[in-house]
Amino acid sequence: MMISDIPKISLSLPTRWPRAMRPGGIVGPTGGALALLLVALVLRWPTFGDPMLGWDEEFYLFVGGRMLHGDIPYVDIWDRKPIGLFAIYAFFHLFGPWRVWAYQIGALLCVWLTAMLVTRMARHVAPPAGAFIAGLLYIAWLNQAGGHGGQSSVFYTPLVAAAMACILDRLPRLGSDAALLRRTGVQAMGLLGMAIQIKYTVIGEGVFAGLLLLGQSGLGQSGLGQSGRDVRTILKNGSLWVFVALFPTLAVFGLYALAGHGRAWWFANIDSIFLRAAPDPRRYVPELAGTIVVLAPIFLAFMLGWLSGVGAMKNPRDMAFLRRWTLAALASFLLFKARFVHYSLPLFAPLAVAAAPLWFRRSGRIALLLLLGWAILQGERTVWLNFGRVDDAALMNRIIETVSHPAGECVFVYQGPQAVYDRVPWCGLTTHPFMGHLSDIEEAHATGIDVSSELRRILAARPGYILLMQHAPAGRIPESERIVHDALGAGYVAVRYVPAARGLVIFERRDLLSEGASIPRGAMPPAERGATLHENRSAQHDRTE
Structure with missing residues (x-):
């Protein structure tokens, strides 16, 4: 289709508008x-x-x-x-x-x-x-x-x-x-x-x-x-x-x-x-x-x-x-x-x-x-x-900054922006990286894998960082939620909250902190980290009930 196919516009409205205000008078094919x-x-x-x-x-x-x-x-x-x-x-x-x-x-x-x-x-x-x-x-x-x-x-x-x-x-x-x-x-x-x-x-x-x-x-x-x-x-x-x-x-x-x-x-x-x-x-x-x-x-x-x-x-x-x-x-x-x-x-x-x-x-x-x-x-x-009220590009930079210290650690996005995978070195933790395939109840038996076994295998690799939403939508697989939150409670600390994507929480493996890795600037204070983890556990309990 050529631009010439776009017709000259003539509104032909029965109004008293000045001719210059009528689109038919100022808009041609191009x-x-x-x-x-x-x-x-x-x-x-x-x-x-x-x-x-x-x-x-x-x-x-x-x-x-x-x-x-x-x-x-x-x-x-x-x-x-x-x-x-x-x-x-x-x-x-x-x-x-x-x-x-x-x-x-x-x-x-x-x-x-x-x-x-x-x-x-x-x-x-x-x-x-x-x-x-x-x-x-x-x-x-x-x-x-x-x-x-x-x-x-x-x-x-x-x-x-x-x-x-x-x-x-x-x-x-x-x-x-x-x-x-x-x-x-x-x-x-x-x-x-x-x-x-x-x-x-x-x-x-x-x-x-x-x-x-x-x-x-x-x-x-x-x-x-x-x-x-x-x-x-x-x-x-x-x-x-x-x-x-x-x-x-x-x-x-x-x-x-x-x-x-x-x-x-x-x-x-x-x-x-x-x-x-x-x-x-x-x-x-x-x-x-x-x-x-x-x-x-x-x-x-x-x-x-x-x-x-x-x-x-x-x-x-x-x-x-x-x-x-x-x-x-x-x-x-x-x-x-x-x-x-x-x-x-x-x-x-x-x-x-x-x-x-x-x-x-x-x-x-x-x-x-x-x-x-x-x-x-x-x-x-x-x-x-x-999108207009929040600078998502700046938020993404903060996320990448957080999961890049120390460098070389794998990142697992259980729930959250998939763009993170495109901006950090890909570890190949799973062949099913899209978050819905591991957490949505609709996908529990539709992906060709045992979701629970896949999650346990991923977590056994001990990724340095795990991302999840603070307020996850309904329709999650209860067993997936339990496996992830048990792993978080056993070996991870919430180090940053990002006000995007239903509230994104970044968890860092506890031994990385104990080895001297500093909590990134802007991280949540310890009390807030504990409250966040507790809130996620409570939400999981409510869903499984």
Whole structure:
């Protein structure tokens, strides 16, 4: 997509504003694209350079760095995310000390590209100004749903949006042009296939696109065989498109199989997904409620547009496609039992496009502008409350300073920022360094290891420092909590409290202090250390009861 595809914006509002204040008078095709970039930059700027935006992306960056050192995902470091996501972060890791900025700028560019695609698609069913507002809505809604950084969906949504735009642009001609249909299917399914290797939840939207394309195969009017009515032609097209969509995944599996790690890949990417236990309701219900609150306003706008019939008046076939895409994305969200608010991020692109036709009506214009204002205010409030008030870069430096004296000691992050692993020498204490795999009840039997035995093995190596949260969320494995807290009570002293990540407590092995290692500057006084340890033990007792 070229910048020229971004239309000249003309709000055409029935107002008495001076002409210079009307966006249609000052924003042209290039200005539309630049305006989207500027808005994305301004709204995401407070997070730039922050090394602790989210434990997921911190872990992705760490694994990407380990890949550059020769470690193999699913073998040397275990997780169930597709390797494409780690490969993206391996590229960002090449920027060395600027790697955090690199992935955040990369995420910004992906958000910008998606917003331009949203604007382009919305032009099919909405006026130019309404389409532009749809692009802004996508950008603004991310911040209140955990999309302010480098979540996986930020990187794969441009691929999904490009696939859908490819289909939508050619939709009127697909049923009558067999060659165009076949080519469009290859292009769209190829894009979706690449997206699947970033996050498997794309599969739902891929199935939707494939079924729609197969449906178009039976609408031609050029005769059997060429039009797609012929069953053999439909099967041929379908087989081709399925192969193209699955090729990236099959290629990765093939490489792992040739290297003798096919079973490890299969367990991590396939089997483990179905072995996860049901989430703890004490954690699940509040998280799901928060997700519903974030989704409700933009989903309501989508439903109002649907029920009122706006958009269908301009192009009913395109509007039907966009609504079905939205429902397919929603089905994927529900199918994978999504509850964390960032799992809703893939919904925002289709919802924004499908809401754009509201601009046809005066009341709809008011609603969309209010919706955009709400998204900006809530998103920036979320960002500033979580990241604007605390200098996370300085906090991370304090953490690294603490665990680096004396130098050469291993660090075990039982609970806490995964970025620590990316900033200290990696000891390889475990093949399962992501904290949730050793502590969350959902993962107790889904990682291919005995969690209790793995924890005992890690602690038997006597890491110099252990990090954990003072206020851990519900849903922890009781046995894991007991093992860790028993080890802390027997041989560790709390030496620093960091007011981040639910309150991070750093424990140092007691013999390091007795050998003359000084407690780092800013450490907690002895009474507070004891109180912290007691509080963690009490919390563990409450959970196990």
